[in-house]
Amino acid sequence: MLFRSAAVSCGGEKVGAIIEVEGLTKVYARGIVAVKEVTFAVEEGEIFGFLGPNGAGKSTTIMMLTTLIKPTAGRAFVAGFDVVREPGRVRLCIGYVSQELAVDDNLSGRDNLFLQAGFYHLPRGEARARCDELLKMMGLYERADDLVETYSGGMRKRLDIACGLIHRPKVLFLDEPTVGLDTQTRHQIWGYIKALREKYGMTIFMTTHYMEEADALCDRIAIIDRGVIKAVGAPAALKDRLGGDVVTLRFKEAPAEKIREAVAALEGLAGVRGVKHQDGDCFIVARGGGELIPQIFQVLQPLGVGVERVTLKRPSLDDVYLYYTGRELRDETGSKEEAMRARMLMRRVRGA
Amino acid sequence: MTVLSDIYYVCWREMKRFWQHKPRILVVVFQPLVWLVLMGNMMSGLTSNPFASRMLGVERYIDFMTPGVMIMTALFGGIFSGVSLLWDRRIGFLSKMLVAPVSRVAIPVGKMLATAMQGAIQVAVIALVALFLGVKFKTGLGGFLCLLFIAALFCFAMAGVSLSVAIWVKTIEGLHPILNFFTMPMVFSSNAIFPEAAMPSWLRVVSAWNPLSYAVTAMRALIVEGWAWGKILSGLMVTLLFAFAMVLVATCQFKRSLG
Numbered sequence A: 001m002l003f004r005s006a007a008v009s010c011g012g013e014k015v016g017a018i019i020e021v022e023g024l025t026k027v028y029a030r031g032i033v034a035v036k037e038v039t040f041a042v043e044e045g046e047i048f049g050f051l052g053p054n055g056a057g058k059s060t061t062i063m064m065l066t067t068l069i070k071p072t073a074g075r076a077f078v079a080g081f082d083v084v085r086e087p088g089r090v091r092l093c094i095g096y097v098s099q100e101l102a103v104d105d106n107l108s109g110r111d112n113l114f115l116q117a118g119f120y121h122l123p124r125g126e127a128r129a130r131c132d133e134l135l136k137m138m139g140l141y142e143r144a145d146d147l148v149e150t151y152s153g154g155m156r157k158r159l160d161i162a163c164g165l166i167h168r169p170k171v172l173f174l175d176e177p178t179v180g181l182d183t184q185t186r187h188q189i190w191g192y193i194k195a196l197r198e199k200y201g202m203t204i205f206m207t208t209h210y211m212e213e214a215d216a217l218c219d220r221i222a223i224i225d226r227g228v229i230k231a232v233g234a235p236a237a238l239k240d241r242l243g244g245d246v247v248t249l250r251f252k253e254a255p256a257e258k259i260r261e262a263v264a265a266l267e268g269l270a271g272v273r274g275v276k277h278q279d280g281d282c283f284i285v286a287r288g289g290g291e292l293i294p295q296i297f298q299v300l301q302p303l304g305v306g307v308e309r310v311t312l313k314r315p316s317l318d319d320v321y322l323y324y325t326g327r328e329l330r331d332e333t334g335s336k337e338e339a340m341r342a343r344m345l346m347r348r349v350r351g352a
Numbered sequence B: 001m002t003v004l005s006d007i008y009y010v011c012w013r014e015m016k017r018f019w020q021h022k023p024r025i026l027v028v029v030f031q032p033l034v035w036l037v038l039m040g041n042m043m044s045g046l047t048s049n050p051f052a053s054r055m056l057g058v059e060r061y062i063d064f065m066t067p068g069v070m071i072m073t074a075l076f077g078g079i080f081s082g083v084s085l086l087w088d089r090r091i092g093f094l095s096k097m098l099v100a101p102v103s104r105v106a107i108p109v110g111k112m113l114a115t116a117m118q119g120a121i122q123v124a125v126i127a128l129v130a131l132f133l134g135v136k137f138k139t140g141l142g143g144f145l146c147l148l149f150i151a152a153l154f155c156f157a158m159a160g161v162s163l164s165v166a167i168w169v170k171t172i173e174g175l176h177p178i179l180n181f182f183t184m185p186m187v188f189s190s191n192a193i194f195p196e197a198a199m200p201s202w203l204r205v206v207s208a209w210n211p212l213s214y215a216v217t218a219m220r221a222l223i224v225e226g227w228a229w230g231k232i233l234s235g236l237m238v239t240l241l242f243a244f245a246m247v248l249v250a251t252c253q254f255k256r257s258l259g
């Protein structure tokens, strides 16, 4: 991988990859290896997802990329700047929405945003204009002057995301943007994330442990477990690696040799990778199972083999995820303060 | 100077939170009222004893008590400043500030400044209540402003103490008992509520090392004695030094905690 020198990269104009990470490692106190020699690159304008179970090292990676903690080893460049040597320049290019709901409950929504604008040294007039714009975009304009205390979990999250956008960052880091939210709110947040990329061409780096979220949003995902990247690729490509769709047929009563003929004919179809007949059920592994079904009927009809039932199962990202990370739940090590933070988050998400 | 702008915004937030919290405003007004009226009345018998009156150096106990209540308010106002930092860390707001290009110095200093301003507001309320109860300010408005400055500066320094301890203790649950442990001895080893003349000699030595004694002596001089420059200047100098030291300690501690 090529690293650009700091001199060339002014806000990342000549950038191929807007995030470049090589051998990034974080070892916490007591020798806990949270992230282990992680290497990847994110292209400009991409939505890149980190998918992994609790304690996989997702937040730790984000915190290293956002200059909040220093890596133990390895290098990382964001928008062309080294996160260790030029943290100040990195900070100007990035927005960060943490896993916690980091909004101030004792201020109004507008004040939260205005404060954030102040932290980025925006002039007052500009700050006010952008606050209004973001409040409208996030559907919070009517409630802008109410205390955040009175907001629902979804409203707080939207406000938190708005805070991360006030300085129009090139790269937005979203750490578990929908954790604890109900389905409607989650879909709403997905809509906002997609819109950001479409409208502003923003690069988005997000983490999640919801498979369907990664599937719906991300151009590419990396599956991370115990601090190690297990697989990187587009969701479809990752699913493909597991084989393909599975079409299950149940034949009507028919003589055995007819069924054998039918199976042989099915094996001959384009895209079919394997056919297995077992106890009257016929499993067909293939690419593009949906398109295959009409062809199956075309082949079976002249043979006189009837079909009682058809089911199609696409491998979900679930299967991919479980394949790479295993099934068992993880014990988590962490300090008491971390546990308090997690409890606090759940309370705040529920809008208590 | 972006540092100043950052301090401004950190401070702005704390002040907004202060005004937003209505019950707190009630406490701000009523607490000193209760203290002054209760303590002032309870102990008013003291000054009818000529010996005690001479020891206190005032004719009415409430004159002696007013600067004591003021400095205790500044102390209690300052000492819980650290909680807000730990709270910010717990809810993730601290990370939000740290990801933004906010000067690292501005975070503790902004909080200290806001605490000092809140302390000054409370002290001003006490002054109003005291005026109402018949306390006469010998040095007038100028002296009052000088007194307010010393009290605010002391509050600022105590906020620094609190922040430094908070960064060291790391949890809100751990911070409270330590701060409580701090405050009472600090009050009782000073001449805030008892005159130095009434102290055993060992306590007088402790009191001489307690910055609170200097601040309250200067404030008391401004109320009951007049422009007693020796006391006022030494109070001002000690409090300034204390405040300056605490800015250094708190900012160093804070920067170090970020790794």
Ligand SMILES: Nc1ncnc2c1ncn2[C@@H]1O[C@H](COP(=O)(O)OP(=O)(O)OP(=O)(O)O)[C@@H](O)[C@H]1O
Pocket (backbone or CB within 6 Å): A028, A029, A032, A033, A034, A052, A053, A054, A055, A056, A057, A058, A059, A060, A061, A099, A209, A332, A333, A334
């Ligand atoms: N400050 C810390 N000190 C010590 N260990 C830590 C610290 N922060 C995280 N860890 C440990 O590092 C590992 C990775 O944690 P991290 O928070 O990055 O996981 P995550 O993938 O974000 O998990 P989650 O989905 O629960 O948010 C965990 O084992 C965690 O206990």
Ligand SMILES: [Mg+2]
Pocket (backbone or CB within 6 Å): A058, A059, A060, A099, A175
């Ligand atoms: Mg996490």
